[in-house]
Amino acid sequence: MDLLEYQGKQLFARHGIPVPSGKPAATVQEAVAAADEIGYPCVVKAQVLIGGRGKAGGVKLAKDRAEATQYATDILGMDIKGFTVHEVWIEGASEIAEEYYASIVFDRAAKAPLVMLSTQGGMDIEEVAEKTPDALARLHVDPLLGFQDFHGRKLAFAAGIPGDLIRPVGAMLAKLYETFVAEEAMLIEVNPLIITPGRDVVALDAKVTLDGNSLYRHPDNAALRDPSAEDPQEQMAHERGLTYVKLDGDIGILGNGAGLVMSTLDVVAQAGGAPANFLDAGGGSKADAIVSAVEVILSDAKVRAVLFNIFGGITRCDEVAKGLIEAFDVVKPTVPFVVRLDGTNDVEGRKLLADANLPNVATAKTMNEAAEKVVELSKTGVAA
Structure with a gap:
């Protein structure tokens, strides 16, 4: 969950980080x-x-x-x-002598927080990293050890911070790291981190992303969520307990389980298609969850075709089929669907779909076949 600047600054102030009034x-x-x-x-x-x-x-x-x-x-x-x-x-208004950049982000590849510091603040940090990568000092912190004084000194020296500011800047980084851990953040960025004429270090900006999965442990932070600022489809999915990510293409993707859905995205891309969204209905999906999923997927006007890729384990394929039949009765989709059912009760599920004879619905036996069909249908708009 992303915070507005002032919400981030209020969060900083709770942890003793100097911010302007x-x-x-x-x-x-x-x-x-x-x-x-x-x-x-x-x-x-x-x-x-x-x-x-x-x-x-x-x-x-x-x-x-x-x-x-x-x-x-x-x-x-x-x-x-x-x-x-x-x-x-x-x-x-703040008096500014120098502008720095500081951030802490969770590096998933390294499985550790990454702390970054630069004296070239107040500008696009991506441009700094591209044109003068040596100007951006980086350091991974062992989560078990935490941020230590020597980490601050090492980063400050590497970034070229003036000698009289090494300890104050290190202390600021330590407070930012404390906030990062205590609030279960995924990103904390201050650009610019300013130095005043009196040589004080102040956070003039605050970009904070919190781990949405941890909000139940932080009710004060959860209350900051602003649904009006969220993507309408993602908000709808959140309210219905579905995992949904909006993408830039025109093919809606639904599966049960994040691994299967991500594999489906790859296969569709390999077939020449562009996914419009990523929707994980989760394990054990019932008919009502499938109806909700169809409504969320089709709420995106860019969707020109939809791929259902279900592997039945806990999820029963006949329940998915019932949900799709119900969704066609409630939502009345106008775009083609490709459905691949495999696993628990897949025969029963395919029979239900065949008996229902839903308009504009094609079936596929394999993931590759399903991907090729949905890519073709996204261009023609009609199922065979």
Whole structure:
């Protein structure tokens, strides 16, 4: 779950990380009242779950009440890369001597947190990593050992941090790591991490991604979830207890079990198709879950064909067939389906589908055959 900047800063503040004072606002009146309370100059910052706000005009420095009013009016409701601004963060202006970059991300390949630090903050870190990779110091932390003082010093030396800032920057990294672990985050990024003229280290930005699977242990964090900011299909799937990931293609994919679904994505791609989504109905899927899955898949207007790839273990293929028959009665799909049933009660499931004689539904015996059929149907739009 991604947090807005101000939510991330509030999280940081709970862990003793220095951040500028600020207040969120959802209306122009609230924004102006916050600016009056914080004092001028102040910064009006759009709150959306996307980068590039400054370049899009979503971050403005207000010198007085009139400018705060104008900027809040301009920014609230603004569209930034497809995200509508519903809130702004009013923050006291900061004096900046230097801008750094710091982040902690869980590196799945290394099975350990990766801490990164650079003196080239305030810009696209991807560009820094590509053009001057040596400017980005990296260090994996053993989860059992945790972040130690020597880790901070090693990163600071590698990044070229000035001598008088090595300990303060190391201390900041230690607090960020503490937050990363305590809040069960997948990413914490500060860009820029600023150095003030008084040589204080302050987090001027906060990009935080929390592990959604851990939110039941963090009710305060779970309450920060904003369904309106989520993809509509992913929100619908979440509400129905389905695992769903939206992709860029036009073929809907449903399977039971993440491994089978990911294999199906690969096979469809090899057949020349482009998956539109990844939907795992889970083991033991019943008919009602299949109906819900069909509704979620077809809620994406880009879907031109759907592939059901079911391997029955705990899941019974006849239950899947019943669910598909019910879904056709309820949803009345207009795109072709390819169904492959194998495993527990697969014969019964295929018989149910044959007897139902659903319109625009083709069957396949193997995964490769199913993938080739659905790719063809995504282009022609009609099942044989």
